[in-house]
Amino acid sequence: MIPLSLAQIAAVTGGTVCGDPTLVVTGPAYLDSRAPHPGGLFVAIAGERADGHAFAAGARAVLGSRPTGRPTVVVADPVVALGRLARHVVAAVAPTVLAVTGSHGKTTTKDYLAALLPGAVATAGNQNNELGVPLTALRLRPRDEFLVLELGARGVGHLAYLCDIAPPHIGAVLGVGSAHVGAFGSLELTAAAKGELPAALPGAGVAVLNADDPRVAGMPTPARVLTFGLRGDVTWRDVRLDRLARPSFALGYAGAWQPVRLRQSGAHQVVNAAGAAAVALAAGGDLPAIARRLGAVERASPMRMAVSRRDDGPIVIDDTYNANPESMRAALRALVSIGRGRAGRTVAVLGEMRELGPASAAAHAEVGAFARAAGVDVVLAVGAAAHPAGGIGLGDIPAAVAWLEEHLGPDDTVLVKASRAAGLDVVARALARV
Template identity: 65%
Template sequence: MIAISLADLAAVVGGTVHGDPRAGRTVVSGAAYLDSRHPEPGGLFVAIAGEHADGHDHAAGAHAVLGSRPTAAPTVVVRDPAVALARLARHVVDTVAPTTYAVTGSHGKTTTKELLAAVLGSGGERCVATAGNLNNELGVPLTCLRLRPDTRELVLEMGARGLGHLAWLSEVAPPDVAAVLAVGSAHVGEFGGPALVAAAKGELVEALAPGGTAVLNADDPQVAAMAVRTRARVLTFGRTGEVSWRAPALDARGRASFVLTHAGEEAPVRLALTGRHQVANAAAAAAMALAGGRSLDEVAAGLSAARPAPQSRSAVHERADGLVVLDDSYNANPESVRAALDTLVDLGRARPGRTVAVLGEMRELGEGSAALHAAAGEQARAAGVDVLLAVGSGAWPAGGERVADREAALAWLRAHVGPGDTVLLKASRAVGLETVAAGLLARGR
């Protein structure tokens, strides 16, 4: 974070400094953080009083604290630490003035953010990007507070669980380039319906100033329709977009190569990510980078150099005996499940054994949950998956195999899969199928 004294910090957020008489001169220069178990040298501990734990009780030893009551450390006391954190983040963004890129969508936003960060060069201080999927009202400000005086570009993943969320996050970090990837079924139960999902996602492009750029998915009608909701220039991506691709192909590991196209120019790309659906994510990242001033050749080189996404996001592992595990257990919604099933079948074509889809519950789908689970099960059959293993008592259709929980899933897999087989693990995060992946890879049959 840019260096700031607690006295100045208190003035920015409307708080009061508590501690010894010298507390106001304490300078915060490290990152802000929420977990007292992982303090940042010279950083700011943000003490949140939660349902199960109160950060104020764990502030001892912190360099400085932002909280709602005094602690043993020098503390700026405010009424609401989360609101104060956002105010501080906006102050830092305004002070550093980076080019700010924001991406949202029902699926694909974390991968697109990572690809864009790779293109822009997030390895150094000149570009700061969201770590993991810290995309909410706490994660976005925490990312902004990692800005340094010489940072030139800020890449933010922004999530929403209701109307007004993206409008608020855009007040924290006003975007210069904003992308909406898709309006899907994720979190429909929380929003109250697909139309409200689209309304909420469009808040991001509404926040753009006339000099900004809205990057929209031309292949998603609900996203393409957002063009009328922004004052900014519109740049589309997709099969029918201004930024597009041709000649897509997959290698034996399911990694895509294609020719990126824009404004009559072309450049080859070879992704290190698994799945044909990654081509669209790459095109979205490309459009954002082009909007920010990168050349097509720079973009293509950056996409090709990007490393695979973190563990449990379409990660392909091969056991010593030849069993392949596609661990995509990080999260799930109907759209991402369909993409994962296509990837499973693509991988299986080059292998002698069976394809096995281990599918756990998709959460937060609302009243349509049963129909969406049934449709995904039918998609698995239509795609040519050999075995469907449903985990839990969710709404997966009859047929195939069914087990009660992840422990039973691991036992079933150890008994029924082996060399030459390809196994997909896909479910909402709370199901915890990443433990099944780890157990399956830990030993042979």
Template identity: 60%
Template sequence: MIPMTLGQIAHVTGGTVAPAADPQLVVDGPAYLDSRSPVPRGLFVAIAGARVDGHEHVQDAHAVLGSRSTARPTVIVDDPAVALGRLARHVVRTVAPRITAITGSQGKTTTKDLLAGLLPTAVATEGNRNNELGVPLTCLQLRHGDTELVVEMGARGVGHLAWLADIARPDVAAVLSIGTAHIGEFGSAALLRAAKSELIQSLAATGTAVLNADDPAVITMAELTPARIFTFGRTGDVRFDNVHDDGSGGTRFDLHHDGCSVPVHLQLPGEHQVVNACAAAALALTAGVDLATIADRLDAARPVSRHRLETVVTSDDVVVIDDCYNSNPTSTAASLKVLSRAGKGRPGRIIAVLGEMQELGSLTLEAHQEIGAVARDVGVDVLVAIGAAAPAAAAFGPAAITVNDAEAASRSAGGRPQRRHRPGQGAAQGIARAGRRTARARPRRSEGSRVTHTSGPDDREVWPDVAKGVCILLVVLWHVVTKHYQQIDWQVTVAGLSISGAWGTLGGCSCHCACRCSSPSRGCSPAAAVGRPLPVLMRTRIAKFAYLYLLWLLIHTLVMSQTPHIDTARARSTWEAGGDEPRSARPTSGTCTPWRSTSRSPASPALSPRPWC
């Protein structure tokens, strides 16, 4: 941050310096939110959250921006989050860098990381700090002499992007896509598009709007701004073609602009990254970088932000792909394709661990079912659905597992997470580790969790006894009723064997089992009536034991398949085979989100640990 005294900070933010503090104390380090990582000569922004109050953790702070006096030099304001935005706006206007802002339903963070690599001197958003706290924190990293600022901006409602654009008014603004991510927060696709278009509308006539030519909801934003329009995509001003897999996890393609073409070898997993690279190239061209330099720097680009298709190879040669942060249907489908491509040609199984995609509103059920179908179609062998992601398991098919939380998923696969994780995170390594085992492995059960794809030895020991007891009781009842009831035909099919016999009906009515009979006057079709005496065979002791066995077998079968949509035998063989069965022989036909947080209006935003979309 540019050097400022506490008195100057108080003036800019509309606050006051605490009586015990020195107004001339200089702050020239960045602002920060985490008291566990104090910044020398920085400004700690104390937020009173639902569980933790930052004002109580200021002991290592050089200076504090908070809503009340603390033990350290403090600037007292009404709302620290609003004051942080005012301070950031002042710093941006003082330094006056060229500002590039990026938004969209997906691809923001990767595009921002790629652009930061194409503009090496730029100050850029760290990770995906794109909300009402993250954007000001990025701006406060500016120092005198900085000429480029790259900011990722997100929104959870109409008005958010307009407020962020007022803090850092962009010279170049890019909208990458309009999808279904967080549509439940906006209320409708129209409101989502209106919210994203606020960034384009913030441009002056001298600015540049960079739009995705392949997305109809984006390209039509051109009519909302007087700024210059610059497009990217398969048909844009900057376009790509000849996309193909390089065989080692990367992608090759050709990049074209203004009659020039360059080959690019992108080392990021997934062909969907080509669109992000093309967007970054278009933004870099507006900054004056030539196409050849862009190609060279894209070749050298590597993943930067965590949990964005982050690939880890464990000591036992298990490949874990971590894409668990703030997922949505489009990005999840792309991630599953990357997972499938990475698993081809490797021993073991392909296992996908999916947490819930939140903030989808009325599309929640349909979106999760579609993701389950995608996982099945791309060749995933086992799908683990955590919590509310269960509809994905139903659509996936027999080799699906549903558990209550990430810890249960990891334990069911034999892993032992060492720390708490966001929903969907942490289970991947344990599941993938189990995926490489060739020995027989039974999923572990954890307290409060249930693995629905199979039943363990305890089930096989307890439930048959219960079934036998029920059957004995039924046989006793059978002795009683056969003396008073007449006979109806019946047929039971167990394990593919059809067995016919007879059973009595109450009320003296004899009819076929397809007819419900409650009384002689209300019940039976004449064509169904049989009216024969009970066969002598059914009264013999041998028949009674046979009847007992059939009842036991029937009830045991029903009990052991408590989850109707799961084929327990198939799932058990798939899970316990340890990858011995060739993948080609298996039938293929039928991220996180992370934590939730609330947010107030842009005029008074609350602490939002999760970034906006």
């Protein structure tokens, strides 16, 4: 973070200083007292399960809602104050802000984009909410040129709030799908929420929109529009998958084509890579360099189509960070593609997809039907909420691990996928043992 005294932080956030107002914060802001940043600002939040103020003893400086015994800027609401502080730092550093949102694929696209802009400050993992976005922005240093943000939303108005914290110059909407439809209420409201990003762009900015998604392609924006997709300005052709379902393709823009070979599994990664390429082009990148850098990207965020081979033979695909019907289908296609070149079975270990509301049972049933139609040999539905997917219904994670230990063969290929809260990463880690 740019150096700021507690007096300056108080002025920005509307707080008061308890302690030395001349004390200067030089490190990033952080929430976890167990992982402090040297010279940083500990943000103490009173949550339902823990009160951050109780863990402030080792902090150099604190942003909280009451005194802590450490030098503290006391504010009415630390979350709101954190956003105000981030807005001040973004304005002071003045980087080009690039934001990515969508119902699926945004974390991988953000990871690609960060790799296309060496030195960019970028969202870690999927810290894409009212805490993660300002924490990311507060990592800016005085000479940083690019800020790459993943923006998530749980309802209408959320993206507008995040865009006020870090006003974007270039914003990409990857797609509108059924993820979180239980929270939004409908696909129409989901589209309205995602549309807050292009609406927030300045006239001199660029809206990067998915030409193949009708809910996205026509989103209103004052900015110039650059599309990506099979029908987009940035497009692709000649997609081929290797034995681990890693795509090779030609990336095209303005009549020029460049070869790309990705290191991530799944044909759907082509869309993510093209979306990132479009944003990088809008930021002034050139196509040959973008294509070259895409091919060099290693896996950045964990538990997303992480493919590993055990010493005793089975291939394990860990895609347990999140799940919705669209990403389930993409992962299942990758499972079948990888398994096609092997002698064993394809096994899909599927847990609950959260935040689908009343459509949950039908959505799980549709995913199960898709898996069987796609040629998946065995479907394991873990947890009661996932049982509508059919196949072999298992009650909990230990039951899934026990079934796999008993039945998994050396030539089998296994996909483990669910929403993060379902906890199936435990299954993936148990499977991936050496």
